[in-house]
Amino acid sequence: xxxxxxxxxxxxxxxxxxxxxxxxxxxxxxxxxxxxxxxxxxxxxxxxxxxxxxxxxxxxxxxxxxxxxxxxxxxxxxxxxxxxxxxxxxxxxxxxxxxxxxxxxxxxxxxxx
Amino acid sequence: xxxxxxxxxxxxxxxxxxxxxxxxxxxxxxxxxxxxxxxxxxxxxxxxxxxxxxxxxxxxxxxxxxxxxxxxxxxxxxxxxxxxxxxxxxxxxxxxxxxxxxxxxxxxxxxx
Numbered sequence: 205x206x207x208x209x210x211x212x213x214x215x216x217x218x219x220x221x222x223x224x225x226x227x228x229x230x231x232x233x234x235x236x237x238x239x240x241x242x243x244x245x246x247x248x249x250x251x252x253x254x255x256x257x258x259x260x261x262x263x264x265x266x267x268x269x270x271x272x273x274x275x276x277x278x279x280x281x282x283x284x285x286x287x288x289x290x291x292x293x294x295x296x297x298x299x300x301x302x303x304x305x306x307x308x309x310x311x312x313x314x315x316x317x
Numbered sequence: 318x319x320x321x322x323x324x325x326x327x328x329x330x331x332x333x334x335x336x337x338x339x340x341x342x343x344x345x346x347x348x349x350x351x352x353x354x355x356x357x358x359x360x361x362x363x364x365x366x367x368x369x370x371x372x373x374x375x376x377x378x379x380x381x382x383x384x385x386x387x388x389x390x391x392x393x394x395x396x397x398x399x400x401x402x403x404x405x406x407x408x409x410x411x412x413x414x415x416x417x418x419x420x421x422x423x424x425x426x427x428x429x
Contacts, residue, residue: 208359235415247321247407247420248360291360295415303348303367303415304375307359 206231206296210308217282217315225277225290225311233297237275238305239268240291248291251277282315289313318343321421323408329427330398338393338424340408348411349391350375350418351383353404360407366391367413398428 207230217223229237236255240248252261254270261268265286267278277290289312293305324339342349350365362375366385380402382394391410395402405425409418 238417240420245423245425247323247422250417250419253417293360303350303365303411303413303418304362305360305418307361309357309359 206294206298206306208292208294208306208308210290210292210311212311213309214312215314217279217313219283219315219317220281222278222280222282224279225313227275227277227292227308228273229275229292229294229306231294231296231298231306235295235297237270238293238295239275239277240293242289242291242310244289251290279313282313284315284317287313287315320344321408321410321419323406323421323424325424326422327425327427329429330395331429332398332400334398336395336398338395338406338408338426340391340393340421341389342391342408342410342419342421343389344410344419345388346410346412346419347388348413348418349385350409351381351391351393352407352409352420353377354407354423355404363393363406395426398426400428402426403428 209228239251242248252268289310291310293307321342351363352360364383366372408421411418
């Protein structure tokens with residue numbers, strides 16, 4: 205069964221303290237791995253799509269990487285406005301005909317000044 | 318572009334009542350879907366549509382109906398609300414489901 209596990213569940217960082225969020229996945233035939241940011245009371249906001257192991261994408265202080273078993277979201281010198289829940293989702297061969305995304309439960313990030 | 322819009326933002330229902338959650342997109346996306354988000358669980362797919370006139374079930378379809386008469390709109394109907402349907406509902410769309418899906422702001426539903 206396709207599965208996504210995110211760790212840690214929650215992370216508290218001091219402003220400027222770099223760290224990484226982990227997304228481990230088990231999927232038959234990865235078609236894509238997606239990172240979203242979700243603010244309280246809002247819908248998920250798209251950040252990155254990764255398609256194959258070794259791929260990396262960057263946006264401001266965020267960098268997403270992908271291996272055959274996991275993805276990391278690296279946050280460099282975070283600011284308080286980076287506080288949010290970060291969601292990881294995968295789409296695999298089994299769900300390709302339904303285009304279903306399999307989501308993890310997210311990592312809640314808090315950045316303190 | 319307004320993107321994906323959802324109404325209402327918040328709704329309280331009594332058990333047994335019916336209602337329709339509205340979703341619209343102005344990006345000419347063919348693929349639209351409904352997810353529910355519950356504490357401690359990832360978003361789960363309820364129903365999806367690959368184009369006008371075509372809908373299909375997702376992971377948790379029981380108690381919900383959908384229709385897709387236009388490309389822009391994809392309403393979700395609760396036939397007889399139950400407390401287990403208390404959740405936050407998100408609509409998403411993409412050009413095809415195999416590309417990035419963009420989410421609406423959500424509808425928070427409380428069933429008493």
